[in-house]
Amino acid sequence: KIKVRVQNILEMKKNSKRISSITCYDATFARMIETTEIDVVLVGDSLGNVIQGKKSTIDVSINDIAYHISCVSSSLKTPLLVGDMPFLSSGISRAETAHNAGILLQAGAEAVKIEGASSEICEQIHFLTRHGIPVMGHIGLMPQSVHALSGYRIQGKNEHDKMRLLTEAQKLQSAGCFAVVLELIMPQTAKEISESLEIPTIGIGSGNFCDGNILVLQDMLGMNKQFKPKFLKHYLQLEDSITQALQEYCDDVRNAKSELI
Numbered sequence: 001k002i003k004v005r006v007q008n009i010l011e012m013k014k015n016s017k018r019i020s021s022i023t024c025y026d027a028t029f030a031r032m033i034e035t036t037e038i039d040v041v042l043v044g045d046s047l048g049n050v051i052q053g054k055k056s057t058i059d060v061s062i063n064d065i066a067y068h069i070s071c072v073s074s075s076l077k078t079p080l081l082v083g084d085m086p087f088l089s090s091g092i093s094r095a096e097t098a099h100n101a102g103i104l105l106q107a108g109a110e111a112v113k114i115e116g117a118s119s120e121i122c123e124q125i126h127f128l129t130r131h132g133i134p135v136m137g138h139i140g141l142m143p144q145s146v147h148a149l150s151g152y153r154i155q156g157k158n159e160h161d162k163m164r165l166l167t168e169a170q171k172l173q174s175a176g177c178f179a180v181v182l183e184l185i186m187p188q189t190a191k192e193i194s195e196s197l198e199i200p201t202i203g204i205g206s207g208n209f210c211d212g213n214i215l216v217l218q219d220m221l222g223m224n225k226q227f228k229p230k231f232l233k234h235y236l237q238l239e240d241s242i243t244q245a246l247q248e249y250c251d252d253v254r255n256a257k258s259e260l261i
């Protein structure tokens with residue numbers, strides 16, 4: 001298998017090859033992902049929800065992300081490994097952003113992902129990319145800004161929002177991003193952004209016209225039955241399978257039934 005690098009991700013868009021991406025937070029899943037053709041693996045700050053049980057991603061620290069990158073990187077060779085920059089680890093100052101991105105690269109990430117496209121963020125992304133740190137952008141629904149966005153709502157609905165998102169995507173491309181995540185953006189808007197950019201777009205809940213897609217691993221495996229937004233396909237019903245297996249084990253222990261224990 002050929003190692004996926006930033007250059008390959010850029011070439012995939014030119015060759016009309018769609019980019020498959022998934023999140024991962026541990027070595028067991030990393031080992032399984034390594035056997036597939038997934039192109040990009042993100043250690044996302046969604047680990048705040050999936051691993052830490054929080055209501056938002058705001059509590060996740062740079063060291064939390066670094067720890068999970070180190071868990072994943074030992075078992076992952078082929079896909080490009082991207083580390084998420086958590087709440088306030090970027091955007092304050094160039095120096096802090098560079099320092100924090102450095103922590104993620106030293107933990108084993110090959111690129112970082114940053115939410116937002118303010119002038120400060122874009123300037124800092126430009127600084128990182130000039131200094132050899134590949135950056136993936138992220139616009140649309142930005143979970144770290146959930147309070148400012150007044151909830152987890154679809155973005156780019158009216159003409160004004162659509163124009164703003166198109167401009168933000170252009171700014172991120174100019175800042176040197178090699179790709180940009182489009183989260184929960186109206187499909188038509190996501191399509192126009194994707195067509196207007198040279199760098200690939202990676203959608204989540206943004207329709208079928210992006211250059212690739214990303215899902216949260218535990219969500220797409222159906223490990224949380226309650227969590228089923230419209231865009232999310234449950235490829236397995238793992239919550240049911242796992243709880244059934246645990247109950248079966250519990251019964252075996254109680255009845256001293258299985259020869260295996």
Ligand code: KIV
Nearest residue numbers: 023044045046181214
């Ligand atoms: O944290 C995350 O998992 C993400 C992806 C859903 C894009 O940011």
Ligand code: NA
Nearest residue numbers: 044045046084
């Ligand atoms: Na994230």
